[in-house]
Amino acid sequence: MAPDTGAPQSAPAADARPRELAQEDLQALFDVLTTRGWTVVGPTERDGAVVLAQLDSAAELPYGVGVALAPGGYRLRRRQDRAAFAHSAGPQSWKTFLHPERARMWQADRDEEGAVTFTPETEETAPTPRYALFGVHPCDLAAIARQDRVLVGGAFRDPVYAPRREAAFVVAVACGEPGELCFCASVGTGPGLREDAPCDLAVHEIADRDGVRLLISAHSPRGAEVLADPALPLHEPHPELGERARCQTEAAEQRMGRELEAEGLRDVLAETLDSPVWDEVASRCLTCGNCTLVCPTCFCTTTEDTTDLTGDHAERWRRWDSCFDLDFSYVHGGSVRTSGKSRYRQWLTHKLGTWHDQFGSSGCVGCGRCIVWCPVGIDLTVEAARLRGEAGASEEGPS
């Protein structure tokens, strides 16, 4: 089901033949996107990490930067080649741009007679930024699709997300270098880009003795228009390049650092709500919320009401929240999930279980971020496997 976002649909563009672009010519693609009114955001090296930020030029991409990942550990490493997209599980995801951490919803003013006027946000008070998301890996492309489902695919169209999403131009890049904690292959979101991947441009970055070359195909009419721009020095791909890209994806699939057995996980979680595994995880969990905040599909927000000193002007904002916040489950009289155990269980059962009931898929796309950026390195693939073991055991046991 395609949400009505105006976002790229799966129908391939008229001219879907892949084209080749030399890495040195990436600036030309930046220029074409900028000229057409997009603000390019993409990966860049900062503070010992590959972060996502507004990029002024292609020179800011993280050439030759790789990562070494462990549960609760992230380090940059220098690569032998100059690949710009051979990193994974950075500290941010693209939701930073499509589902911003804080947004104003409306303002209210009271005049001298006491009459109150409400002013909702409009294109004038909050112009929609037009981002070109440059270098979206397959897991993250799937994460955007899952947020589409949540934020625009139901009865409610999110007023902040929807226009940003419609405006965004998505340059997806297949993964040639999965990280130690990636498991997109086992949840079916990567590491390759399918021919109908919902993006505007699909890129394979191939680094070999001939340097770094990019194989680009249009996946949307907008993408085709960009590729047809005469300012882009595209050429007919080297005959072997397509094959190299395929091999790279196949090899990447074999090198996944983690695996999540997705089959039947929803039922496993539903059956193990009282398992002692939860108590054990809770003893290690800081309830710091990092896992939800880095997860590219987590969408929860809370509202924030502000007034100015006169009391005549009020604003409603919303900001990212997390089910690890005690206040998150506050209902009249107190919080429902007071224990760390109940909060960790909420995160994992929502992500891998009840998301299916709500949105028809898992909430996990296998990016590995929650494992990397959990300060104490709690690994959901490990915990899910333990719970599966428990579910199996209770099935076999006497009833």
Added chain:
Amino acid sequence: MSASRPRLAVWKFSSCDGCQLTLLDCEEDLLPLADQVEIAYFLEASRDTGPGPYDLSLVEGSIATRTDIERIREIRAQSRVLVTIGACATAGGVQALRNARDFDKLRSVVYARPEYIDALATSTPIAQHVPVDFELRGCPVDKRQLLEVVTAFLAGRKPDVPDHSVCFECKRRGVTCVTVAHGTPCLGPVTQAGCGALCPAFGRGCFGCFGPKADPNTRALLPLLRADGVADEDVARLYRTFNAEAPAFAEAAEEAGR
């Protein structure tokens, strides 16, 4: 008009004045504030003092002397709403370091004429002595949060002061985690947000100056601090720096010191 303005008072107990300075530092918001409230008592800003009762009292500092106890009772009696501001007022402050030690010995080591020092053996939060309507954390408090609290009380609403971890603010600000990416010890996962992740934004670990977050799991942080190279006695010191009297940090210090 001015007769109906709420009356604000700002009080100092044992403290460094940093939190009061935060209020003075509100610059462009100070004049509008002075329009909305009558600043009846604020020695740091003006020698003009007006008698109680007060609608809102902001109290900085901890209870460290016998006269402090008398004075805070009097202020409480004169104040409709009493809000404590800063680590001293909410958790004893740096001066609560003495609570876990031999006070007489400390006094004789620190002061040339210890007999002149008429202080209590402990430094304790205001809320241990009188009922407090709201506690605002931080060493010093955060300017935005201070204005939010004052504004909220003027409007008669609940202040929006979240009690989740500093990690929330790192992630919202897009600050790369110093623990995960650099191996820098950080108290952020057990510390209450409010500063806007100030220290991690400058590549430093959080020192815990906003005190414990709601329901912190300090026991789970201990192995991580050790792995990041903090010796157990230093873990205890970390927890005892600004908020030594906050129960969750006091227990964590105790546990690490064991």
